Amino acid sequence: MKILERYAPGIFVVIWASGFLVAKYAFKNSDVIYFLSIRLFIAAGILAIITKALGQSLKLAGRDLLISIAIGLFLHAIYLGGVWQAIAEGSPSGIASVITSLQPVLVSLLAIRLLGESLNQKQVGGLFLGLGGVFLVLAPAFSRAGEMTVVALVLLLAALTGSTSATLMQKKLGHSIPLLAGTTYQFLFAAILLGGYSLATGKTSIQWNLESSLAMAWAVVVTSLIAILLLLWMLTRGSAARVTSLLYLVPPMTAIQAFILFGEKLNPQALIGIAMTTVGVALVQKR
Secondary structure, eight states: OHHHHHHHHHHHHHHHHHHHHHHHHHHHHBOHHHHHHHHHHHHHHHHHHHHHHTTOOOOOOHHHHHHHHHHHIIIIIIIIHHHHHHHHTTOOHHHHHHHHTTHHHHHHHHHHHHTOOOOOHHHHHHHHHHHHHHHHHHHHHHHHOOOOOHHHHHHHHHHHHHHHHHHHHHHHTSTTSOHHHHHHHHHHHHHHHHHHHHHHHTOOOBOOSHHHHHHHHHIIIIIIIIHHHHHHHHHHHSOHHHHHGGGGGHHHHHHHHHHHHHOOOOOHHHHHHHHHHHHHHHHHHOO
8 A cells, every 4th residue: 555655646646647648649540528418428337347346336425425426526537527528629738737837726615624634835835836837837838829719718717616625525524435436426527418418419420440449448447447547546645735736747748759669859947847847846746
């Protein structure tokens, strides 16, 4: 368990950042919300099988079930659905990352009041240093970007609200819910909601080929199952501010992965931003 506590943050950042790259492949072959709904249905099924195989029950008390459904709504349907649809509507992924990267600041400020958590001066400084680093890393995306549509902006603000709400709910209300069973219902409810939206709007196109199949496999196993379980597990064991500050490392990690996989350049400004973000998160992580 000590080993997992030590390495979980780094593993989470690396695989969560990969989700933005996987999204690029999903967009080329399918309607994004429909892709998400299928992804979550598969993830729910796999997690249910794992839960039963481990001898754990899928039954939840009424209150725990409602809390799991609410977290699934905010985290998977509103946050993930909002970000992916915003990018599909024309928002540059860099700008989407900047807007959703406000989440650690919002969570930290709200956690002081709602969860009784406290931040020292170094942690507050780390939050804003990390945010500044994110802006430096992603600044070139703004110069390459076209106009941000109103629809995309509204979707991103909704996504920011969703991730913030889900984080606070998990920490305050969901910490005692069995992790596997609770996450199964999160996935299932969000999948039903997004699938219903896709059917209602007639956007149910998906082209199955090697590229889309690999994207789906990675999205289900790595970014849905492993990353989400790590995130929820870390929230049950650490402060909301410390855990969510890790999200500052996601845009820089995405930039590094894009450099490795696609040859996208990292200029000196981006390298400075990555260093600032790393230092900022380190300050927040200190007790």
